[in-house]
Amino acid sequence: MTTIMEYHNPVLLHPTVDGLNIKPDGIYVDVTFGGGGHSKEILRRLGSNGKLFAFDQDEDALANALPDERFTLINENFRFIKRFLRFHGVKSVDGILADLGVSSHQFDVPERGFSTRFDAELDMRMSQKNDLNAYRVVNEYEEQDLRRVFFDYGELKNAPVLARTIVEARRDYPIKTTDELKEVLKKYLPEKVRNKILAQIYQAIRIEVNQEMDVLKEFIEQSLEILKPGGRFSVISYHSLEDRLVKRFIKNGMFEGEPERDFYGNFSVPFKAIGKLIVPDDAEIKENNRARSAKLRVAEKI
Ligand SMILES: C[S@@+](CC[C@H](N)C(=O)[O-])C[C@H]1O[C@@H](n2cnc3c(N)ncnc32)[C@H](O)[C@@H]1O
Numbered sequence: 001m002t003t004i005m006e007y008h009n010p011v012l013l014h015p016t017v018d019g020l021n022i023k024p025d026g027i028y029v030d031v032t033f034g035g036g037g038h039s040k041e042i043l044r045r046l047g048s049n050g051k052l053f054a055f056d057q058d059e060d061a062l063a064n065a066l067p068d069e070r071f072t073l074i075n076e077n078f079r080f081i082k083r084f085l086r087f088h089g090v091k092s093v094d095g096i097l098a099d100l101g102v103s104s105h106q107f108d109v110p111e112r113g114f115s116t117r118f119d120a121e122l123d124m125r126m127s128q129k130n131d132l133n134a135y136r137v138v139n140e141y142e143e144q145d146l147r148r149v150f151f152d153y154g155e156l157k158n159a160p161v162l163a164r165t166i167v168e169a170r171r172d173y174p175i176k177t178t179d180e181l182k183e184v185l186k187k188y189l190p191e192k193v194r195n196k197i198l199a200q201i202y203q204a205i206r207i208e209v210n211q212e213m214d215v216l217k218e219f220i221e222q223s224l225e226i227l228k229p230g231g232r233f234s235v236i237s238y239h240s241l242e243d244r245l246v247k248r249f250i251k252n253g254m255f256e257g258e259p260e261r262d263f264y265g266n267f268s269v270p271f272k273a274i275g276k277l278i279v280p281d282d283a284e285i286k287e288n289n290r291a292r293s294a295k296l297r298v299a300e301k302i
Helices: 013-018 037-045 059-064 078-087 104-108 134-140 143-154 159-169 178-184 191-209 212-226 240-252 282-287 289-293
Strands: 027-030 051-055 071-074 093-099 227-237 271-273 295-301
Touching: 013 037, 013 093, 013 227, 013 295, 027 037, 037 051, 037 093, 051 078, 059 104, 078 093, 078 212, 093 212, 134 143, 134 191, 143 159, 143 191, 159 178, 191 212, 212 227, 212 240, 227 240, 240 271, 240 295, 282 289
Parallel strands: 027 051, 027 093, 051 071, 093 227
Antiparallel strands: 227 295, 271 295
């Protein structure tokens, strides 16, 4: 049985929860419950009338549900945050926390297929209800779509040759496991940079399987709708693609382009950034390797 300590060591715990500026009787949402590290800290700061709703699309996270009557765990994708909160009678909230990406638990269970350390079937779904998995991306995607996935989500300059190699290899047999995928691509995995490139390839496939960029955009837009004025948004991201979306939306109220300015060059934005970008210190990174790429941004709805 997995204990919460083994499940996940919460990253940037205090600054992320501090960012929510918790009011004891407020309503808060932790959209990435995982092992519940951040949720436990929120509950610790809430009064008896406060409420915490948490989301996790992974069935495994349900085992960590917290026995607290102020707490509700929703086993759904946070792209539906508005709909499921409404189902629970909640239309607006005082703060939303997101600690994006994959949990240590998901990385550590070999058969989930997230880790470059193990051989596993090509899966990488965060929710077992998801139809798309890594097998389908690798074996069924057209070459140009594979290229897009590797280029956009893995930031791999040799995306075209990786895509071509996969398409040629799978003409003979389907690529079923992560070891088979590594074997097919071994020419492009020189020893010195092998782990880095593999991490980029896995990241790319994982983002596609879980539609992470679209999900994040839908979530950010809905968060803005449901946050009360003065409500807080505290988001930890783990790669530049995620962080760019969060940063731009906080700055401009949009994901791309520039907002329209009035005659004086001013434009109205929905969020006010609170403080600067926060990253873990060396001590935290030493203790928890997963923290090394974390970036925390906090904003307040205007
Ligand atoms: C980095 S972990 C969060 C760890 C958590 N903060 C803790 O202290 O244990 C991310 C979690 O969010 C979940 N998750 C990621 N994307 C999700 C989504 N779109 N909807 C719901 N849950 C998601 C994952 O299943 C994973 O358990």
